[in-house]
Amino acid sequence: MNDVLFVILRRLRLPLIALIAAYAVSVWGLVLIPGADAQGRPVHLGVFHALYFISYTATTIGFGEIPYTFTDPQRAWTVVCVYLCVVAWAYTLGSIFHLSQDQTLRDALARRRFARRVTAMQEPFVLIVGYGQSGIMLARMLDRMGQRMVLIEIRHQRATRIEIEEYQYPPLFLTADGRLPDVLVDAGVTHRKCQAMVALAGDDDTNQSVAICGMVLNPSLRIITRVHTPITQSNLEAFRNIEPINPFQSFANNISLDMGSPERLRMVEWLSGLPGGTRPESLNLPKGHWVVFGSGSFSDYCVTALHGAGMTCTLLDLDSSQQQGTFLRYKGETPREIVVAEIGKAVGIIVCTSSDALNLSAVTRARSINPKVYVVIRQVQAINASLIDASMANLRFIKAEVVSHKVRQLLTSPLLIRFFRHLDNDSGEMARRAAVLLEQYAGLKVPFIWVFDCYASYIGLREALAPEVDPPLSIGDLLINPEKPPERIAAVPLLLLRNKQEMALPAEDTLLQSGDRILFAGQRGERELQRRFLLEPSPLSFVRTGVEQPRSWLFRRLRQRGDD
Numbered sequence: 001m002n003d004v005l006f007v008i009l010r011r012l013r014l015p016l017i018a019l020i021a022a023y024a025v026s027v028w029g030l031v032l033i034p035g036a037d038a039q040g041r042p043v044h045l046g047v048f049h050a051l052y053f054i055s056y057t058a059t060t061i062g063f064g065e066i067p068y069t070f071t072d073p074q075r076a077w078t079v080v081c082v083y084l085c086v087v088a089w090a091y092t093l094g095s096i097f098h099l100s101q102d103q104t105l106r107d108a109l110a111r112r113r114f115a116r117r118v119t120a121m122q123e124p125f126v127l128i129v130g131y132g133q134s135g136i137m138l139a140r141m142l143d144r145m146g147q148r149m150v151l152i153e154i155r156h157q158r159a160t161r162i163e164i165e166e167y168q169y170p171p172l173f174l175t176a177d178g179r180l181p182d183v184l185v186d187a188g189v190t191h192r193k194c195q196a197m198v199a200l201a202g203d204d205d206t207n208q209s210v211a212i213c214g215m216v217l218n219p220s221l222r223i224i225t226r227v228h229t230p231i232t233q234s235n236l237e238a239f240r241n242i243e244p245i246n247p248f249q250s251f252a253n254n255i256s257l258d259m260g261s262p263e264r265l266r267m268v269e270w271l272s273g274l275p276g277g278t279r280p281e282s283l284n285l286p287k288g289h290w291v292v293f294g295s296g297s298f299s300d301y302c303v304t305a306l307h308g309a310g311m312t313c314t315l316l317d318l319d320s321s322q323q324q325g326t327f328l329r330y331k332g333e334t335p336r337e338i339v340v341a342e343i344g345k346a347v348g349i350i351v352c353t354s355s356d357a358l359n360l361s362a363v364t365r366a367r368s369i370n371p372k373v374y375v376v377i378r379q380v381q382a383i384n385a386s387l388i389d390a391s392m393a394n395l396r397f398i399k400a401e402v403v404s405h406k407v408r409q410l411l412t413s414p415l416l417i418r419f420f421r422h423l424d425n426d427s428g429e430m431a432r433r434a435a436v437l438l439e440q441y442a443g444l445k446v447p448f449i450w451v452f453d454c455y456a457s458y459i460g461l462r463e464a465l466a467p468e469v470d471p472p473l474s475i476g477d478l479l480i481n482p483e484k485p486p487e488r489i490a491a492v493p494l495l496l497l498r499n500k501q502e503m504a505l506p507a508e509d510t511l512l513q514s515g516d517r518i519l520f521a522g523q524r525g526e527r528e529l530q531r532r533f534l535l536e537p538s539p540l541s542f543v544r545t546g547v548e549q550p551r552s553w554l555f556r557r558l559r560q561r562g563d564d
Contacts (some may be wrong), residue, residue, distance in 0.1 A: 022088035026081035058085030129178035130200035133400035200223035252305035273446035288347035348374035356384035474506035491522025
């Protein structure tokens, strides 16, 4: 049964019963009480006439006594019926007015409207479950890229913030529990236009439930979810379509990468940033002995990353249970001499507890021991940004930023992840070459990323990819400005995918085949220029010959007659 109808019937059950009972008793009385016809003979009203009379009498319309003038007993019963039915109607109408303010009904109506709007969507969209710090950052990034979204948030206060956010493409949103299958179905998890689902709830259990439920409902859907612990990560990695993101592990890997191969880290951050933003610089983390403050999976990942980079480190814990305030504790004991010695010889500290106040306190005490120490601090809550600012840390870890950037990488271009894998397997020379090309052709801002699908089915490439064409189509042809040849567009080819073969930083003279996919990075607007090679037949021949080819039948005939 429809939720809205179920709520209405449930709330109006007693009023409707009372109204029906009042009408039944009134009609029954009129039928039993004898009246008189014009000759004074006794006569009884039929059920139809009695119902008709009660219908307009109970609503105080008053059409008169039918079919004959009533006797005194009938009029006495009519008086009882009037008051009985008026009270029943007042009770029913009051219940209806009260129902209009019922939150359950309003939620059911909102959900029904939401489901209809999602079903009617004709553009590809991304389903985001959870509108916390990570969800807000991701939604802003995707909106800037023109991506449509559907949002689910269980907390009403956060869900209502979506209405006041300034979005270029306002997302559809629903206040509900994303762990429920029917909620995910209403939000479009089985919709043909749903490109992916992202689970960004506050805890691993919820994200795991949402991800597995989405996979069961739509086994072909791509699902990305945030995790914090190795156990949850290993559980979800067993599912083919679920891609877990561990922000703690990602940040720790960046630390290790900066100490081992800063060029690779810089390139990854450069390509995965917000398009049009400022190019990130290298972290330049000092090498030597480090101290890690905290406990749990984040600190474990940091210790592993430092050891993997060849650094030595000491793990310290913070204890706020003492009456004298927070102080540093070493392996369950409190030898202050050891703590002072560890901090004094450290080149850097990583403060990664789950409390912003404890993090600030640890940084303050550590700097009192070693003023020159390099500080990496974790910011837990967005509202505590002023506390973290007061620490004047050299590097700040914000989980929402790491997650949103990583999700954007996975959503916008899977080929970009393939290119990053080539960087991971390279000694750093590829990253340096890519940096030179990007600076030369795309500028110093974060570039826009797109994929050019080289298929012979496109009208613009049908002739260019024919076997007899000379010269064959190459990547260099796609880099010429179709409006101002031989000028080059501000873009760089990063990866060529041909069947299952990959070629990182392909040369411009690389010949193309039908089915090739090329990953480009460039300035805003260059993608639209390049798409003309797909949709129009003349730009490619124009950039090669400098002559605009006739498009219509008439001009082609005139051109052919002129050649003859």
